Amino acid sequence: xxxxxxxxxxxxxxxxxxxxxxxxxxxxxxxxxxxxxxxxxxxxxxxxxxxxxxxxxxxxxxxxxxxxxxxxxxxxxxxxxxxxxxxxxxxxxxxxxxxxxxxxxxxxxxxxxxxxxxxxxxxxxxxxxxxxxxxxxxxxxxxxxxxxxxxxxxxxxxxxxxxxxxxxxxxxxxxxxxxxxxxxxxxxxxxxxxxxxxxxxxxxxxxxxxxxxxxxxxxxxxxxxxxxxxxxxxxxxxxxxxxxxxxxxxxxxxxxxxxxxxxxxxxxxxxxxxxxxxxxxxxxxxxxxxxxxxxxxxxxxxxxxxxxxxxxxxxxx
Amino acid sequence: xxxxxxxxxxxxxxxxxxxxxxxxxxxxxxxxxxxxxxxxxxxxxxxxxxxxxxxxxxxxxxxxxxxxxxxxxxxxxxxxxxxxxxxxxxxxxxxxxxxxxxxxxxxxxxxxxxxxxxxxxxxxxxxxxxxxxxxxxxxxxxxxxxxxxxxxxxxxxxxxxxxxxxxxxxxxxxxxxxxxxxxxxxxxxxxxxxxxxxxxxxxxxxxxxxxxxxxxxxxxxxxxxxxxxxxxxxxxxxxxxxxxxxxxxxxxxxxxxxxxxxxxxxxxxxxxxxxxxxxxxxxxxxxxxxxxxxxxxxxxxxxxxxxx
Numbered sequence: 001x002x003x004x005x006x007x008x009x010x011x012x013x014x015x016x017x018x019x020x021x022x023x024x025x026x027x028x029x030x031x032x033x034x035x036x037x038x039x040x041x042x043x044x045x046x047x048x049x050x051x052x053x054x055x056x057x058x059x060x061x062x063x064x065x066x067x068x069x070x071x072x073x074x075x076x077x078x079x080x081x082x083x084x085x086x087x088x089x090x091x092x093x094x095x096x097x098x099x100x101x102x103x104x105x106x107x108x109x110x111x112x113x114x115x116x117x118x119x120x121x122x123x124x125x126x127x128x129x130x131x132x133x134x135x136x137x138x139x140x141x142x143x144x145x146x147x148x149x150x151x152x153x154x155x156x157x158x159x160x161x162x163x164x165x166x167x168x169x170x171x172x173x174x175x176x177x178x179x180x181x182x183x184x185x186x187x188x189x190x191x192x193x194x195x196x197x198x199x200x201x202x203x204x205x206x207x208x209x210x211x212x213x214x215x216x217x218x219x220x221x222x223x224x225x226x227x228x229x230x231x232x233x234x235x236x237x238x239x240x241x242x243x244x245x246x247x248x249x250x251x252x253x254x255x256x257x258x259x260x261x262x263x264x265x266x267x268x269x270x271x272x273x274x275x276x277x278x279x280x281x282x283x284x285x286x287x288x289x290x291x292x293x294x295x296x297x298x299x300x301x302x303x304x305x306x307x308x309x310x311x312x313x314x315x316x317x
Numbered sequence: 318x319x320x321x322x323x324x325x326x327x328x329x330x331x332x333x334x335x336x337x338x339x340x341x342x343x344x345x346x347x348x349x350x351x352x353x354x355x356x357x358x359x360x361x362x363x364x365x366x367x368x369x370x371x372x373x374x375x376x377x378x379x380x381x382x383x384x385x386x387x388x389x390x391x392x393x394x395x396x397x398x399x400x401x402x403x404x405x406x407x408x409x410x411x412x413x414x415x416x417x418x419x420x421x422x423x424x425x426x427x428x429x430x431x432x433x434x435x436x437x438x439x440x441x442x443x444x445x446x447x448x449x450x451x452x453x454x455x456x457x458x459x460x461x462x463x464x465x466x467x468x469x470x471x472x473x474x475x476x477x478x479x480x481x482x483x484x485x486x487x488x489x490x491x492x493x494x495x496x497x498x499x500x501x502x503x504x505x506x507x508x509x510x511x512x513x514x515x516x517x518x519x520x521x522x523x524x525x526x527x528x529x530x531x532x533x534x535x536x537x538x539x540x541x542x543x544x545x546x547x548x549x550x551x552x553x554x555x556x557x558x559x560x561x562x563x564x565x566x567x568x569x570x571x572x573x574x575x576x577x578x579x580x581x582x583x584x585x586x587x588x589x590x591x592x593x594x595x596x597x598x599x600x601x602x603x604x605x606x607x608x609x610x611x612x613x614x615x616x617x618x619x620x621x622x623x624x625x
Contacts, residue, residue, distance in 0.1 A: 042416075045518075049411045056408055057426045059486065064429065066452055067441045129333030135319045136326045149613070151341045153606040155547055157574050158598035160581050161351065161591050162344035185340035188333065207319060217321055246436035248550050249578050267436040271554060274440060281444060288437050299432030300425060 064292075071095065071285035094286035103262035104287050107269040111245065114176055114265065118183040119240040123233060125184070126191030131221055133192070134199035135207070152189040156182055157249050164253060172254075174263070179254045183244040191236045198232035199225065266291055345602070351595035358589050371596035382567050382576065383597065387604075390572040393481070394545045400485045401541060402534070405492025410522075412493070413500045431490040439554040442483045446470055446555070470556050473569035480552045480570055487551065488541065499533035500526070539612045547605070549574035561585075573601055 172178030
C-alpha cells in the first residue's frame with residue numbers, strides 16, 4: 001500500500017512539472033475546458049445515481065404501499081383486474097374485522113410468548129455452557145466444540161418425523177412448549193459459539209481475583225463476568241428471538257389449528273387466511289399492516305445504533 | 318483457566334448437553350436409522366432394516382429427484398447471491414456518493430424491506446404476483462393491453478423469477494449495509510492517488526475499491542449462499558414449491574428443504590416414504606456439514622489477509 005502511495009505522489013510531481021512548462025495562457029484554457037466537461041459528465045452521472053435511487057426506493061416501498069392501500073379498500077374492491085393506485089372509498093372495515101372476527105391479538109401474543117421463552121431459555125443454557133467451554137478444561141472439550149459445529153449444519157426441518165415422534169412421546173404435540181423446545185435447541189449452538197468467543201476475550205484474572213477474595217465460581221460467573229458480556233448477550237438475544245419469528249414448517253408440524261385458530265402463530269394464521277381459491281385479501285392486508293407497523297417503527301428507531309456494521313442483522317432468516 | 322470440581326463443571330454443562338443430545342443429536346441419529354429401513358406410513362408396524370437400499374435408489378436411479386432438486390437449488394443460490402451482490406453493491410455505491418442529498422432518508426427507505434417480518438413480506442409478494450388481481454399484472458395490462466401479463470405463479474420460470482425477486486428484495490439491504498460499511502473504511506487517499514495517476518472512475522472502482530472490499534464481502538457471500546441453499550419459508554409461502562408439471566416430478570421451485578417438507582407433510586403425498594426421505598436428509602446433511610467446515614476453514618485465512 002505504501003508503495004502505491006509513493007508511486008502516486010512522484011507521478012503527481014511529474015504532472016505539475018509538466019504543467020509549469022507550458023505557457024500560462026494555454027494551461028488556463030485547458031483547465032477551463034476540462035472542468036466544463038467534467039461538470040457536465042458528473043452532473044449527468046449524478047442524475048443517473050438519483051434515478052437509480054428512485055427506482056430502488058420504488059422497488060423497496062411498493063409492496064408496503066400496496067398492502068397499506070389494499071387494507072383500506074373495502075369489500076370486493078380488490079377483485080378487479082384494473083389497477084387502482086388509491087382505494088375508491090377508503091374504509092377501516094378490514095381492520096375492524098381483523099380485530100373483532102380474527103384472533104389476530106392471540107396470534108401476536110402466541111408468537112411473542114414463544115419467541116420470548118425461546119430467548120430466555122436459550123440465553124440461560126448457552127451462557128452456562130459457553131462459560132464452561134471457555135473457562136474450564138475437561139476431557140472431551142475439543143470434541144464437544146466440533147460436535148456443536150456439526151450439529152448446527154443439520155436444520156431441524158430435515159428431521160420432521162423424529163421431532164414428531166419425540167414431541168408425541170413427551171406429550172407436547174399441539175403445545176407451545178414443544179415448539180419452544182425445538183426453537184431453543186436450534187439457537188443454542190449459535191448462542192454458545194457467540195458467547196464463548198466473547199468470554200474468551202475477557203481476562204480470566206478478573207474471576208481469579210474475585211475468587212481470591214472469597215467468591216465462589218457461581219458468584220464469579222454471575223457478578224463478575226455477566227455484566228461484562230452484555231453486548232454479546234444482546235446480539236444473541238436478537239438472534240434467538242428472531243429464530244422462531246417467521247418460522248412456518250415446524251410450527252405447522254407442532255400446532256394444529258383449533259376451531260377459531262386462536263392457538264396459532266401469526267405466520268400460520270396469515271397463511272391460513274390465504275385460501276387456495278378465494279383469498280380475503282382485504283383482511284389479509286389489514287392483518288399484515290397491524291403486525292408489521294409496530295415492528296417497522298421499532299426498526300427505524302434502533303437502526304441508527306447499527307449504522308455501519310449491522311452484523312447482528314446477519315441473522316435474519 | 319479456572320480450577321473447578323468435576324461436579325461443578327458438569328453442572329454448568331448439563332443444560333447444554335441435555336438439550337443438544339435430546340433435541341439435536343437424537344433426531345439426527347434417528348433420521349440416520351430411518352434411512353436404513355423401509356419405513357413408510359403404511360408399514361409403520363412391521364418395517365425392517367434394509368441397509369443402504371434407499372441411498373442406492375436415491376443416487377443411482379436414472380432421473381432421480383435428488384439431482385433435479387439439488388440442481389434447481391444451486392441455480393437459485395447462484396442467481397440470488399449474484400443479484401444480492403450486484404444490487405447491494407450498486408445501492409451502497411450510490412449512497413456512498415458524497416454529492417447525494419438527504420442521505421438519511423434514502424438510507425432508511427432502502428432499509429425498510431429489512432424491517433418487515435420476512436414471512437409477511439413473502440405473503441404480500443404472493444398477493445402482488447397474483448395472476449388476475451395482483452398489481453404487477455395489472456400494471457402490465459395497463460401498458461400492453463388486456464391480454465398481457467405473466468402467469469407468475471402458474472408458470473415454472475414465472476415462479477422461479479418471482480421467488481428470486483422476493484429473495485433479492487428481502488436480502489439486498491443487508492448486503493448494502495455491509496458493503497457501505499466496508500466502503501467507508503476504504504482510505505480516501507488511495508482513490509485520490511489513483512485519480513492523480515490518471516485512473517478514471519471505473520478503473521478506480523475495479524482496481525482500487527473492489528480488492529479492498531472483498532475481505533468484508535466474502536464471509537457475507539458464504540453465509541448467504543448457505544442460508545439460501547437451505548431456504549424454506551419464503552419460497553414455500555409463495556407457491557409451496559410449485560408449479561408441478563407432472564405428477565411424479567418434484568415441483569419447479571422444490572428446493573431441497575421444500576422437497577423434504579413436501580414429501581413428508583405435503584398434500585399430494587398419499588403414503589409418505591419416511592425412510593427414503595430420511596436418506597435424502599442424510600445426504601443433505603453431509604453436503605451442508607462439509608460446506609460449514611469448508612467455510613470455517615476458508616473464512617480464517619481470508620480475514621487475516623484483510624488485516625494485512
